[in-house]
Every structure is written in structure tokens, then in C-alpha cells.
Amino acid sequence: QLQLRLFSFTLSETDVGANPVQVEIGEFDEAIEVVEDVVAENPCLNYHCKKGKVCEVDESNTPMCVCQDPSTCPEVEGDFEHICGTDNKTYESSCHFFATKCTLEGTKKGHKLHLDYIGSCKFIEPCVDSELKEFPLRMRDWLKNVLVTLYERDEDNNLLTEKQKLRVKKIYENEKRLQAGDHSLDLLAHDFEKNYNMYIFPVHWQFGQLDQHPVDGYLTHTELAPLRAPLIPMEHCTTRFFEQCDADGDKYIALEEWATCFGIKDQDVDKDLII
Numbered sequence: 001q002l003q004l005r006l007f008s009f010t011l012s013e014t015d016v017g018a019n020p021v022q023v024e025i026g027e028f029d030e031a032i033e034v035v036e037d038v039v040a041e042n043p044c045l046n047y048h049c050k051k052g053k054v055c056e057v058d059e060s061n062t063p064m065c066v067c068q069d070p071s072t073c074p075e076v077e078g079d080f081e082h083i084c085g086t087d088n089k090t091y092e093s094s095c096h097f098f099a100t101k102c103t104l105e106g107t108k109k110g111h112k113l114h115l116d117y118i119g120s121c122k123f124i125e126p127c128v129d130s131e132l133k134e135f136p137l138r139m140r141d142w143l144k145n146v147l148v149t150l151y152e153r154d155e156d157n158n159l160l161t162e163k164q165k166l167r168v169k170k171i172y173e174n175e176k177r178l179q180a181g182d183h184s185l186d187l188l189a190h191d192f193e194k195n196y197n198m199y200i201f202p203v204h205w206q207f208g209q210l211d212q213h214p215v216d217g218y219l220t221h222t223e224l225a226p227l228r229a230p231l232i233p234m235e236h237c238t239t240r241f242f243e244q245c246d247a248d249g250d251k252y253i254a255l256e257e258w259a260t261c262f263g264i265k266d267q268d269v270d271k272d273l274i275i
């Protein structure tokens with residue numbers, strides 16, 4: 001009996017006084033209107049959500065960011081997009097990682113969960129003190145070489161700004177510059193002492209590249225991720241190095257802390273060099 005009543009209700013709804021032609025025209029008009037509405041008024045179109053969230057509209061058509069369901073992340077084949085979290089769990093991709101982190105928002109666990117490095121979780125050798133001292137030597141030299149390479153390849157001014165180019169030009173044209181290569185730690189240390197000035201700008205430049213969300217003179221764990229995440233699987237002192245960079249332990253790396261980490265003297269730390 002219940003089934004019967006439902007059936008008759010449906011029938012009366014669709015059949016109310018309509019002749020077939022009217023129904024067709026009506027539906028056609030409506031379809032066009034709906035499409036236009038979606039294009040013009042989809043509040044999610046230009047609504048930006050941070051990683052791990054997607055835009056949805058509520059009942060009043062107001063856009064809001066909600067946690068993405070990890071199962072809606074694009075399927076990844078193979079393990080090349082794997083992410084190791086600080087919980088030592090392997091995530092299929094950064095999408096899966098950030099979606100999971102979002103669902104833990106507000107919890108202690110979520111607060112502590114960060115993207116640790118690119119790749120599946122693996123055993124990373126502990127970094128001993130002597131190795132930790134070597135790390136900034138190689139990192140500084142690498143930063144300098146990255147900048148010089150960008151300078152050499154920058155034909156269309158896309159890689160460096162004019163101001164940055166002026167700075168790098170001085171390094172590039174300096175005859176005393178240690179050329180890129182596999183140098184001994186002694187040579188790197190010696191060069192840092194002798195050509196100290198060449199290292200000041202690259203250290204500032206890298207800080208500026210990372211300090212973007214927001215630009216405030218402090219690096220969060222997330223801002224640091226583009227540099228440290230690919231580095232950790234290759235350089236086992238990365239984590240310890242950046243941890244001790246945060247000298248006051250407030251979880252942010254200030255420009256002063258950053259510069260000190262790379263051996264830049266206090267008097268040479270200059271936020272105006274972040275150009």
C-alpha cells in the first residue's frame with residue numbers, strides 16, 4: 001500500500017496539467033538558465049583554499065573551504081610521488097598527505113604532523129656532530145652555485161629580478177669565485193673565510209624564496225618544506241640542521257637565525273637584501 005501511494009504521488013507531480021510541447025520548451029529554457037548561472041555565480045570558481053582543502057558552497061551559496069576527502073585525490077601510479085610524514089607514515093602523494101592533515105586539524109596529532117620528506121619513509125642515519133658542521137659548508141656553496149647558474153641561464157629575466165641580477169653579477173664576475181665542483185670540506189671552509197662576502201647574498205636570497213606564506217621574516221615548517229623535503233633523503237643532516245637553526249625554539253626560523261646558521265655575521269644580516 002505504501003508503494004502504491006508513493007507511485008501515485010510521483011505521477012501527479014510530473015503530470016500536472018502539462019501538454020508535451022510546453023514541457024519541452026520549459027525544460028529547454030531552464031537548462032540554459034542553469035548553465036549561465038553556474039558560470040556566472042559559482043562562488044567556488046575564484047575561491048582559493050589551502051592545500052588539503054577544497055571549496056564547497058553551503059545552503060546560502062557561500063563558498064567555504066572544507067577538508068578534502070583523501071580518497072578523492074588523483075590516483076598515483078608507482079611510488080615517485082610518495083611523501084613521508086613526520087609521523088613516519090608513507091602517504092601516496094602530497095594531496096593524500098595534506099587531506100589527512102586537514103582532517104586532524106585542531107588536534108595535537110594534526111599540529112605535530114608535517115611533510116617530512118619526498119619519497120617513501122626509510123631509515124635515515126642519525127647525523128653526528130662532525131657531519132652537522134659540514135652541512136652548512138656544502139649548503140652555502142650550493143646556494144651560491146644555484147644563483148650563478150640561474151644568472152647564466154636567465155635570458156628572459158624570468159628566473160631573477162633585475163635587482164637580484166645586479167647582486168649575482170658581482171659574484172659571477174669575481175675572479176676569485178670558487179667554481180662549482182666537488183670540493184673538499186677544507187677548501188670550502190677556506191673559501192668561506194677568504195670570500196665571505198660572496199656568500200651573504202645567496203643566504204639571504206634563499207630565505208626570501210622560502211618566506212612567502214606569508215612574507216613576514218619568519219619561516220614556518222611548511223615554508224621550509226620546498227627546500228628540506230627533497231634534501232632529506234640525500235642529506236641525512238638536513239633535519240638536525242634546520243632544527244638547530246631555530247635557536248630560540250619557537251618553531252619559526254627568523255632571518256637572523258637563518259643567517260647565523262649559515263655562518264653569516266650579525267652585522268651582515270640585512271632584510272633589505274631580500275629583494
Ligand SMILES: [Ca+2]
Pocket residue numbers: 211212213214215216217218219220223
Ligand atoms: Ca613567513
Ligand SMILES: [Ca+2]
Pocket residue numbers: 245246247248249250251252253254257
Ligand atoms: Ca626561532
